[in-house]
Amino acid sequence: MNVCVIAGARPNFMKAAPILRAARAYPQARCRLVHTGQHYDYQMSEAFFRDLEIPRPDHFLQAGSGSHAEQTARIMTAFEQVCQRDRPDLVLVVGDVNSTLACSITAKKLGIAVAHVEAGLRSFDLTMPEEINRLVTDSITDYFFCTEQSAVENLRREGKPQERIFFVGHVMIDNLFHQLKQLQNGGARSLKTAPLKAQLGTYNFLTLHRPANVDDPNRLRELAATLNEIAQDRPILFPVHPRTQKMLERYHIRFSHRVHLLPPLGFREALYLWKDARVVLTDSGGLQEETTALGVPCVTLRENTERPVTIQIGSNVLGGVTRQSILDAYTRQRDRERKAFSVPPLWDGKAAERIWKALEKVGHQLIR
Structure with missing residues (x-):
């Protein structure tokens, strides 16, 4: 069975890593990695391949930046040539970025x-580009690998065949546990942020990158002012995404000295910081799930989430995007007992193994 695994942006890298590791147990599967180059900045791409122990890609499409249409078109054009040359039996896409849509x-x-890892998640918000990517990808997917029960139910409501839906757990959590083990085995010694972490003692951790939050100057100013208030309660460590950095400079927005601005971090170094944070504030999808797996209180800086299980468990609350709603959510989370939450079913570090077992069963249907 000839399989192409697609990675193009940071979340893809984290999900592809355990899938590629688990593939070693299935020598009958010829697994090729296609890096679309959707994230072209070295710090946001190559560094993740190194940290996540992902092998050198078999194909690098160099899609680069641009509008959604431009980027999607470049990926499609380049990936078509890969498919025509390699003739894979299956294309395995992960997540909800433009690479996911284009390669599907x-x-x-x-x-x-097409197999979609993280299928069936829905925010029901069509203003989110990721929601459109999810809906379109799942409309043409053949095999659906789901992270939580709500995703299974969404796919059933949309009329997807039950025999094609697999509840496998979450490969992001596979990667999380693998990286935690690396840190516990001495991987934290060389991290540049270790002195700052030791100096602060207790702190919050922040990520902020979604266009809806950082591209609008009024919203970004309100978010920055609110986060400055929170930093008065407890300092914030903030690795700044390149897109966010550009907008902060464009709109002349400044954070207080208690918000420590850091360069983009590799996965392991970011984990080293947020795993011990008092509260994580984020507009990321993946970090909502990772904090849930480790019992770290999280405030999501959005009005909705496609990861409802994190809300149901209580480790995550929606903070919205206004000053008062964020402060209310932060107050609620800052005094929560750490690790007092249950972990969603099958978030046990073995999702990638379940994916390959399912593909092994349907492999005869794929080989042409």
Whole structure:
């Protein structure tokens, strides 16, 4: 079975890593890694491949930046050539970024089966580009690998065949546990942020990158002012995404000295910081799940989430995007007992193994 695994942006890298590791137990599967280059900045791409122990990609498409349409078109054009040359039996996409959508469409039009890891998640907010990517990808997917029960139920409501839906758990959590083990085995010694972490003692951790939050100057100013207030309660460590950095400079927005601005961090170094944070504030999807797995209180700086299980468990609360709603959510989370939450079913570090077992069962349907 010839499989192409697609990675193009930071969340893809974290999800692809355990899938590629688990593939070693299935020598009958020829697994090729396609890096679309959707994140072209070295710090946000190559560093993650190194930290996550992902092998050198078999194909690098160099898509780069641009509008959604421009980027998607470049990925489709380049990936079509890969498919025509390699003739994979299956294209395995992860997450909800433009690479996910572009490679799914390209494969399907060439008659190649598509598997979607993290299928069925829904925010029901069509202003989110990721929601459109999720809906379109799942509309043409052949095999659906789900992280939580709500995703299974969404797919059933949309009429997807039950025999094609697999509740496997979450490969992001596989990667999280693998990286935790690396840190526990001495991987924290060389991290540059270790002295700052020791100096602060207790702190909050922040990520902020979604266009809806950082591209609007009024919203970004309100968010920055609110986060400055929170920093008066407890200092904040903030690795700044390149997009966010550009907007902060463009709109001349400044954070207080109690918000420690850091360069983009590799996965392991970010984990080293946020795993011991008092509260994590984020607009990321993946970090909502990772904090849930480790019992770290989280405030999501959005009005909705496609990860409802994190809300149901209570480790995560929606903070919205206004000053008062964020402060209310932060107050609620800052005094929560750490690690007092249950962990969602099958978030046990073995999701990638379940994915390959399922593909092994359907493999005869894929080989052409």
